[in-house]
Amino acid sequence: MAQNDMQHVGSTSAIVSRKKLTSRRGAEIGATTSLFTFNDNMAKYLQATNRQEIGDFARSYAAELRADEGAEYDEMVEINLSELEPHINGPFTPDLATPISKFKDAVKENKWPEELKVGLIGSCTNSSYEDMSRAASIAQDALSHGIKAKAHFTVTPGSEQIRATIERDGQMKTLEDFGGMVLANACGPCIGQWDRRDVKKGEPNSIISSYNRNFTGRNDANPATHAFVASPDLVVAMTIAGSLNFNPLTDTLKDKDGNDFKLAVPTGEALPSQGFDPGNDTYQAPPEDRASINVAVSPQSDRLQLLEPFQAWDGKDSNDMPILIKAKGKTTTDHISMAGPWLKYRGHLDNISNNMLIGAINSANGEANKVHNSTNGEWDAVPATARDYKRKGIKWVVIGDWNYGEGSSREHAALEPRHLGGLAIITRSFARIHETNLKKQGMLPLTFSNPEDYEKIQPDDKVDLLCTQLAVGKPMTLRVHPSKGGDAFDVELSHTFNEGQMEWFKNGSALNTMAKAHKK
Incomplete structure (x- = not known):
């Protein structure tokens, strides 16, 4: 199960097989059983985040959402869970996916920079409580062997709630002890808000993140940065080795005494046992009398500008x-x-x-x-x-x-x-x-x-x-x-x-x- 436990939802196109539908019954099974599972898990999450009524409302319709009698489909997507393995996507696009077992060969063949400079996890996409828990379990495994991240390592909580909860439950301290720098609950390096100083612009280098995009120059404004995308689990594991040639499913690391060891299968809870901590409430309600508010923006400002309404359509071709x-x-x-x-x-x-x-x-x-x-x-x-x-x-x-x-x-x-x-x-x-x-x-x-x-x-x-x-x-x-x-x-x-x-x-x-x- 090590393969599957290391696998996180990633490039679907790379890991599913597509076949013409031959059995209507098979399509109906896929349309119903997966739906019930989704609703059960989602209902628990909604309940944990004080939105149980939404889950109850959605589940009340679940029995009605099934394939129509006699429905036919152009294709059926089959996922064999026993054959899944982690994939790494990139560089320069999320569309290029390589299974971890073949990634070392791809690095050599394409002459991608082998040294991993930075690993980044989090952002709005991959910073759930479970993501952070599993990441922390990998970090703790490394710490128990006396080693830390070899590459630079950053953590971007996707929300104030996640930040506060992992701080309370200890995952944040583990990630920091591992060598991680916890960034603000914001987009951060995912959209280029990254004051990166470890490489010069134009210098080829490799980074790996659990963000959702890795287009050229997106993260650090350096078009020579080879940005790869993987699950948070895989990102943390790769930062320990500091190399794109490391496969945590098969390869070993050296502990503080020079002995070989393999990373343990990561573990993590989907929801916090103590519930979520909402963290700091920074919301400021708008004033009741909004007409009295005047937003003063300097005409000389190059960073702020009051918006003017766009012109309406003139009604003509x-x-x-x-x-x-x-x-x-x-x-x-x-x-x-x-x-x-x-x-x-x-x-x-x-x-x-x-x-x-x-x-x-x-x-x-x-x-x-x-x-x-x-x-x-x-x-x-x-x-x-x-x-x-x-x-x-x-x-x-x-x-x-x-x-x-x-x-x-x-x-x-x-x-x-x-x-x-x-x-x-x-x-x-x-x-x-x-x-x-x-x-x-x-x-x-x-x-x-x-x-x-x-x-x-x-x-x-x-x-x-x-x-x-x-x-x-x-x-x-x-x-x-x-x-x-x-x-x-x-x-x-x-x-x-x-x-x-x-x-x-x-x-x-x-x-x-x-x-x-x-x-x-």
Whole structure:
């Protein structure tokens, strides 16, 4: 069971087998038994966090949630628990997964830096009480053999509740004795808020974290950092060895006397026996009379700026619009709105908008942050070109590839294109949260009804978007005017707007819609 106990939920695509469904009965079993198990475990967690009524409400419907009689499925996902082993994802993307048994070979073959400089656990994704308990059990095992973390080691509690609870129950002290530095209950290095000083920018090195993303330069603003993602268990184990070549399932370590030993199977409780400690209550309720509050922001501040409401839709179609960029390949929220040093401007929309889409790859030239301005013929940075269009009163669109907006749910990735004059983001497909964020800011997230239509559109084409066609459940038309001549042609676009979200677009944003309703 050592394999399975070391395994934490990770890259599903790498560890499950996919088969065509041959048995309806098998699908029904998967749809029912896993649901009951989930509800039992979740109900206990909700009860422990003073939300039992939510669990009771959900469980009251559990018996009704089963496959319809005669239902058929395109595929069935089978997970053989006896064959699972830990995986390490990366570097530079969470999509590249390697089982731990083959990871040493991958390190050698790809010439990844073997020395592990830093191990980081926690963040909002992997800092549950059980995660921290298991991590502490591995650390305690090392301490009992007289050794500590060889690599730098940091711990980011995902909430004040987790921080207070593991401090009370002793896991925090164990992790600190092990050599760990406990960081604030915040995003921290996960989104680049990391004052890293152990390597110089541009120096190739390897780190491993239990965070949820590891895109290039995300954690420390160093594009040469090879960032890997694994379970908290595996991260802690790897920091003891300080090497990417260590496999805790099979390899041994040296204790303080030079004797070989293997790490014990990690253990941990899902919920604290004494209940959760809520920690420090730092919430400040808003005043009852909000009209009397004046937020003073210096006009000279480069980090804070009062937001101005976005303009409402003019009720017309938009014609002869340039394509700001036709993005090629992966365009994550890190490509759309980079984190790291840029986060100091997160309270200043105009300043942080200078990072808009600077990481996206332009299909016209294969480069990042270099696009063609259709009004003056110059090649310039993406934000500068968008600003020039905005000054000239020209709306623009972005053409994107598959799963556009994958990554963090950061709001700025949707705020920035809206602020710089964009009307629509048109893609083969969207990451769900980013699609909704765009809607909230009054943007039009649209997808090609036929994904192959992405190939028909060239970066220098002009387009008309028939916004007046926007209706729930109905397609819209994009009229393309080829830059190289020839007849215009129409492309069908799909969307997922509901009635309420359509009001966001018409009013200019969800915030405008709320303000409008408040005035009534």
